[in-house]
Amino acid sequence: MTTVKDLRPHPLDQVHRLIEPGPVILVTTRHRGVPNVMTNGFNMMVRHAPPLIACTIGPWDHSYEALVETGECVVSVPTAEMAATVVDIGNCSGVDVDKFEEFDLTAVDGEKVQAPLVAECFANIECRVADTSLVAPYSLFVLEPVPGLDRSNAARPAPVPSPRRRHLHARRPDRRSQGPHDQVAVPSVSPPILWTLETRPCPEQ
Numbered sequence: 001m002t003t004v005k006d007l008r009p010h011p012l013d014q015v016h017r018l019i020e021p022g023p024v025i026l027v028t029t030r031h032r033g034v035p036n037v038m039t040n041g042f043n044m045m046v047r048h049a050p051p052l053i054a055c056t057i058g059p060w061d062h063s064y065e066a067l068v069e070t071g072e073c074v075v076s077v078p079t080a081e082m083a084a085t086v087v088d089i090g091n092c093s094g095v096d097v098d099k100f101e102e103f104d105l106t107a108v109d110g111e112k113v114q115a116p117l118v119a120e121c122f123a124n125i126e127c128r129v130a131d132t133s134l135v136a137p138y139s140l141f142v143l144e145p146v147p148g149l150d151r152s153n154a155a156r157p158a159p160v161p162s163p164r165r166r167h168l169h170a171r172r173p174d175r176r177s178q179g180p181h182d183q184v185a186v187p188s189v190s191p192p193i194l195w196t197l198e199t200r201p202c203p204e205q
């Protein structure tokens, strides 16, 4: 009979590797006029519509102060090709480095918020902080995408779908895949995601 003792123990400080759900994203801010970008792995969707996104951003990050002071940021979804840069961005601070210059990123002025978009990213979502009640206990910022169009980089060539992606499509056709911009679907750093230039109504559950 199998008992719990037969199962391999797993260290608690590695639990995040088992359950981390979403892509690793970039979060940009503009603090006292200076643009900055950080890497964020602890993030999740909170609500479909109007959408809410939650991100854990620690007080040790310069971005934390920027977010508290300005209440604005851009959630930028990087492409798979940016994976190594994304890690490097998350291993230095905007206090010491101009990360846009250091990592050859193009900061594009947003329409609704002061924080910059990242032109190289697959999608950019302009956000305002909607709820700070979990910042003190968990450094968890609840962000509300500003209504309007999210900005995807439509000029990027369509990637060759991975075998896993084809498999997923074969099992469950994506109900959102109907528009002219579906060709810009790009797998992000961890799970594949779909984003298009157009905002669409949420698929029914």
Ligand SMILES: Cc1cc2nc3c(=O)[nH]c(=O)nc-3n(C[C@H](O)[C@H](O)[C@H](O)COP(=O)(O)O)c2cc1C
Binding pocket: 024, 036, 037, 038, 039, 040, 041, 042, 043, 056, 057, 058, 060, 061, 062, 063, 064, 086, 087, 088, 089, 090, 091, 092, 093, 094, 095
């Ligand atoms: C893959 C990866 C994921 C990360 N995820 C987070 C995160 O979810 N929350 C966080 O506060 N820091 C996270 N970091 C660390 C920050 O990105 C890092 O502290 C960054 O240098 C902060 O930049 P800043 O001081 O310019 O804000 C992550 C780093 C990496 C490499």
